[in-house]
Amino acid sequence: MRGNGNGSNGAQTITASLDPSQISSEIKGLNKQWERASRIANLPAPYHSPVSHQDRDILDKPIQELVQDVHNEKTKPTDILRAYGKVAIQAHLQTNCLTEVMIARAEFWAENEIDTKGPLAGIPVSLKDTIAVGGFDSSVAYSSNTGKPHLKDGSLVRILKDAGAIPYVKTNLPVTLLSFESTNDVWGRCTNPHNFNYSPGGSTGGESALLAFGGGRIGIGSDVAGSVRIPAHFSGIYSLRCSTGRWPKIGMNTSMPGQEGIPSVFSPMARTLGDLTYFTKSMISMKPWEYDHSVHPMPWKEDEERDAKEKKSLRIGVMRDDGVVTPSPACARALEQVISSLRVGGDNVIDVDPPSPYEALVIASQLLNSDGCKTFRSPFRWGEWIDSGASQLTFYASLPRPVKYLWYLWVKYVRKDSIWAGLLQSWHEKSAFEQWKLVAQRESYRARWHDWWQEEAKLDVLLTVPNATPAVPHDGMKEAVSSCGYTFMFNLLDYTCGILPVTHVDRTLNQLPSTFHVKDLNGVAKGAYTHYNADKMHGLPVGVQVVGQRLQEEKVLAVMERIERALERSGKKYQLLEVN
Helix, strand or coil: CCCCCCEECCCCCCCCCCCCCHHHHHHHHHHHHHHHHHHHHHHCCHHCCCCCCCHHHHCCCCCCHHHHHHHHCCHHHHHHHHHHHHHHHHHHHHHHEEEEEEEEHHHHHHCCCCCCCCCCCCCCEEEEEEEECCCCCCCCCCCCCCCCCCCCCHHHHHHHHHHHCCEEEEEEECCCCCCCCCCCCCCCCCECCCCEEECCCCCCCHHHHHHHEEEEEEEEECCCCCCCCHHHHHHHEEEECCCCCCCCCCEEECCCCCCCCCCCEEEEEEEEEEHHHHHHHHHHHCCHHCCCCCCCCCCCCHHHHHHHHHHHCCCCEEEECCCCCCHHHHHHHHHHHHHHHHHHCCEEEECCCCCCCCHHHHHHHHCCCCCCCCHHHHHCCCCCCHHHHHHHHHHHHCCCCCHHHHHHHHHHCCCCHHHHHHHCCCCCCCHHHHHHHHHHHHHHHHHHHHHHHHHCCHHHHHHEECCCCCCCCCCHHHHCCCCCCCHHHHHHHHHCEEEEEEEECCCCCCCCCCCHHHHHCCCCCCHCCCCCCCCHHCCCCEEEEEEECCCEEEEEEEEHHHHHHHHCCCCCCCCCCCCC
């Protein structure tokens, strides 16, 4: 049963000829959707009423102001919850962004469990479906994981409640987590609130759709190849990819447990930059290392944040092209807008040529799938739908090596496509010996980047696009699955990265030149550009990526603020979707 384009799963007739395990998969997916619909229908009356003037006052305030209102007893946490809860339901009806609807329980938590004097007092927080909340599933969109609620909250949720925040919904994602779309059998297809024919991103796509629509101000996702950054770019919100050890990670479910070649990191997402910064700072102020052994005991670095804000001129490098997929006109225009705005403000913005981004794509893709794609496939029931991009990865990994070698030779020497050939060449399950060699290559690559950054480029931060194109249309990952290099590289390096929205696709300004021919591109670029169409994409968001070195969350957020101020001075600050 595959999700259709209207934000829900199309019903299928289940016949006696189907395998029993497939019937179980079908029924479990429908059961979760019925359960979700029932939870929404049975919410108290305020959640089904129109947005009131009081709600509008709440929705228009940054979270820092709302927290002060709760501290001063001017606003009740339940009032904030109900304001965002009703918009979250509207967002879901439009985009199918929600999975577990926890609002009824959140009313109890708001009255009985949260700290109303904490740094996030009364603030609703949405969570990616993978995050453990006591009493609710974390299915990761596998039907085999449904009906298995967690017995207790994970460390991240305990921190949130102790900080005064209210978890209220969990959000949609792709089965396998290895996609820039968010579609599955269990919950259905999530759509982009700017254009329902396009993906909101993945794997944290439900979060980006919800926040872009205005059904929340802050949320939490995870990122292993761009999964909080691509959704921010596709949907027009803000996100921060933290370095490993800065954000809690214990008490989650995943599609690839034990995969540490490219560690996944949980990280914040937000509707505005001010909320993203305040949320990140508040979480670190809670000393998350006392809840989770994987977090570094590293308080907020006020001096680093202050220096990045107050320094008269920053040295900012620009990576315009990764040598694999040249950015589309829409994404190149967004990057150029930021560059010109920063230069007007006095920053020293220079083009740079860093160590090979293509090498990073090869190493990272081999490390992430060194098990031959076995782990993310193991929870599937027979007949259960798999994301088209993940299906491509599996197909390449399962080819017999002699066949794959002949294909590699044909691609490299007949088609003369060394980029695509280099990715295909070793796409198979790795032995421990091969895995260790890849880890050694990763560490050598990281050392080269560090030396280049410190000794040659001498940068404060790096700017680049988040992706070569704006959002992909539904099922577009079949072709675009390998076009992830602009984010994936920084997972390999474990660098801190932030995304901020800049502009929208313009059908007049962002057409491909008449000399452009998809057939002339390498295999990765061809997949990316298969779906680029400025007419159809008109109005979709386009962002930029700000990159710092490891554990530089404070600096990256401060530079994002510097960029947004520069855009605002030039009259080009991004306009969010309005909450209806």
